[in-house]
Amino acid sequence: MRSLRLRLLLGAVLGVSAALAIAGVVLVAIFGAHVHRRYVKELDDHLLQLAAVIQIDEAGAISLRHELSDPAFQRPLSGLYWQVIDAGRVALRSRSLWDDSLALRPATSAPGVLLESESAGPSGQKVVLIERTVLLQDRPLRLAVAGDSKIVDEARGEFALVVALSLAVLGVLLAAASWLQVGAGLAPLNTLRSQLGRLRQGRTQRLEGPYPTELSGLIEDLNGLLATQASELERARANAGKLGHGLKTPLAMLGAEARTIREKGNAASADAIEREIESMNAQVVRILAAVRAVGPRKAVGASSPLKPLLERLISVMKRLPRGAELEWTLTVRDGNVEAPVDARDLEDLFGNLLDNARKWAKSRVRIAIAGTADTILVSVDDDGPGIPPEQLDDVLLHGTRLDRAVPGTGIGLTIAKDLAQLHGGSLVLLAGAAGGVRVDVLLPAATAWQYQSGWAP
Secondary structure, eight states: OOOOOHHHHHHHHHHHHHHHHHHHHHHHHHHHHHHHHHHHHHHHHHHHHHHHEEEEOOOOOOSSSSOSSSEEEETOSSSEEEEEETEEEEEEOOGGGOOOOOOOOOOOOOOOOOEEEEEEOSSSSSEEEEEEEEEEEEEEEEEEEHHHHHHHHHHHHHHHHHHHHHHHHHHHHHHHHHHHHHHHHHHHHHHHHHHHHHHHSSSOOSSSSSHHHHHHHHHHHHHHHHHHHHHHHHHHHHHHHHHHHHHHHHHHHHHHHHHHHTTTTHHHHHHHHHHHHHHHHHHHHHHHHHHHHHHHHHHHHOOOHHHHHHHHHHHHHHHHHHTTTTTTEEEEESSOOOSOHHHHHHHHHHHHHHHHHHHOSSSSSEEEEOOSEEEEEEEEEEOOOOOOGGHHHHHHHHOOOOOTTOSOOOOOOHHHHHHHHHTOOOEEEOOOTSSSSSEEEEEEEOOOOOTTTTTOO
């Protein structure tokens, strides 16, 4: 069982059920003992009354001055009986015994001592029997009164049913209370999960808020881990940046050497060297872009509004060659859409896309933003010559340059795709409405996202 809530609830329910079952057994036992004592006391009262109404005449015959007050003694087999033993024989008995008698144990007690036992009644049923030896005119008489034990058993059974129903209702209430208690106990974990979601979305930089003592150490460790991760990733980014800049000088020297070789008339060797230099430059640019994205900004999250960021990038594009000649259109369908991505990563991502559109567009570039609770879609559509369908995958996988007359490294789309995937999104190349290329970038706005084919601004 992986659910902590269900595990705690199951433990609470089992504990409550066991406690209620034990309590029910104990209550029924206590009640049964109490009813039995009351029943014995009632039988003893009948026995004392019997002793009070017995008389012995001058001839020594035993009789009753009057019948006992309870009419059950007068009804045959009523369940309430009495009898008097004189000199080992039955001298008197109640009409309820009819022609039967109560089976008594041999006399073993002194006069006046009350004895209690179980015996068989006239119909063979189990009865509670009490007896006492009394001296009447110096003559020992054994007086016995018995009552059907079914009365005690029925009272105990009825009470057990009431207790069972009551404890069942109580068990349901306690189970509900346990559910609430478990929920209250796990509430800090829900708060922690919410804080982690905010951290992932860039709404906070560390875990904050009041937490119980049991979680304080964990929160401190997580915040320490975040700080350590941020520091080490920042250092790794800095070292990678230094390495990239360090490679620029040797590559520049190789480029100069290639030009020298070309001037000496060896154009084929110069072209080969320049292709390798161009490939190395492209790899350095791509790796540096990835390293910039994998840093504390992604570790702790960020949140950036897309509209002003794209407006700034469009303004920059207009100052580049051919940028001012193009018609730039920005449409925002769903208000102020924010992406849980650092602004610098978004600038790298969309800067590459807009720069690519600037180079290839004939007259216009259209950018559209649409967002839902979970997903952000940004579409960049140009009216350039487009890309043959069979080459779309190669462009994204390898950064293929389709036209070397157009300046650039040919990996802008690849870098943009890497950045989108790095932040849980995707990049898709489609045929544009005006014959060029439409690039759809999907980014998660909050949690999950799903790209729906055909959904475009």
